[in-house]
Amino acid sequence: MAESLQQKAKQPVSAMLAGPYGHPFHPILVTVPIGAWVGSLVFDIGSHIADDTDFLSRGAMWLIAVGVIGALAAAMIGFLDLLAIPAGTRVFRVGLIHMTLNLLVTAAYAGNFLWRKAGDGPSGSVGVGQLALSAVSLAVLGVSGWLGGQLAYHYGVRVADEATQAEGFTPSHRRPGATTD
Numbered sequence: 001m002a003e004s005l006q007q008k009a010k011q012p013v014s015a016m017l018a019g020p021y022g023h024p025f026h027p028i029l030v031t032v033p034i035g036a037w038v039g040s041l042v043f044d045i046g047s048h049i050a051d052d053t054d055f056l057s058r059g060a061m062w063l064i065a066v067g068v069i070g071a072l073a074a075a076m077i078g079f080l081d082l083l084a085i086p087a088g089t090r091v092f093r094v095g096l097i098h099m100t101l102n103l104l105v106t107a108a109y110a111g112n113f114l115w116r117k118a119g120d121g122p123s124g125s126v127g128v129g130q131l132a133l134s135a136v137s138l139a140v141l142g143v144s145g146w147l148g149g150q151l152a153y154h155y156g157v158r159v160a161d162e163a164t165q166a167e168g169f170t171p172s173h174r175r176p177g178a179t180t181d
Contacts, residue, residue, distance in 0.1 A: 024158040026078045027113070030148070032070030036063045037109060037141065041134050044126040058121035064113045064134075071106040081158050091155040094147055101144035108137040 047053045048063035080150045082099060112133050116122050124127045 007176055016139055020180055024077075024081055026081050026135065026158070027102045027148075027152065029070065029074035029077055030145075032108075032142065033074060033106075034145070036067035036070060037134070037138055039063045040067065041131075041138055042136055044131045047125045048131075054123050054178065057126050059118070060126060060134075061113060061116040061122050064109050064116070068110050068113060070150060071102065071109070075099070075102060076180040080179045085157060090150065092158060094150055094155070095157070098147040098151060100146050105137050105144065110138075112137070178179070 015046045040060040040063035043063060047056040047060065050056055078099065082092075084093045087093050112130055115133075116126075119175055152159055
């Protein structure tokens with residue numbers, strides 16, 4: 001029974017939207033918000049060190065916006081992956097926690113963007129509260145990312161089954177130095 005539930009979680013709900021079997025789109029999409037939000041924190045810190053604080057403050061604000069847009073795209077595809085997991089299982093609960101944390105982080109960053117955009121927009125160094133919100137949000141994102149790693153690497157959600165994975169470890173019978181045509 002558990003094996004058939006596991007196989008169900010490996011198959012996409014929609015291969016066109018979520019990626020084909022063994023090649024989910026969600027993991028590649030999450031690199032956009034992660035990179036943008038890490039970059040925004042670097043710009044936030046830089047705004048307290050560098051001379052051109054306005055440039056860094058504005059850059060951080062727009063990196064946050066890029067991250068929010070990227071996170072929404074990743075969330076839509078991730079939700080399709082969640083639908084492939086049988087409800088009532090431990091892995092489904094981990095998926096729900098992962099999704100909830102990511103949505104909270106995305107909402108925090110959306111609020112942070114609006115906070116920075118308020119009035120005439122950012123000028124000078126990024127406020128300590130805004131910087132702290134980014135740092136805490138990024139820490140929560142790290143916890144959620146760890147849970148996402150558990151889903152893929154520990155539970156095998158949306159990855160190839162063991163028989164398919166084993167094909168890659170079959171010794172090749174080619175001669176050393178032989179070329180393929």
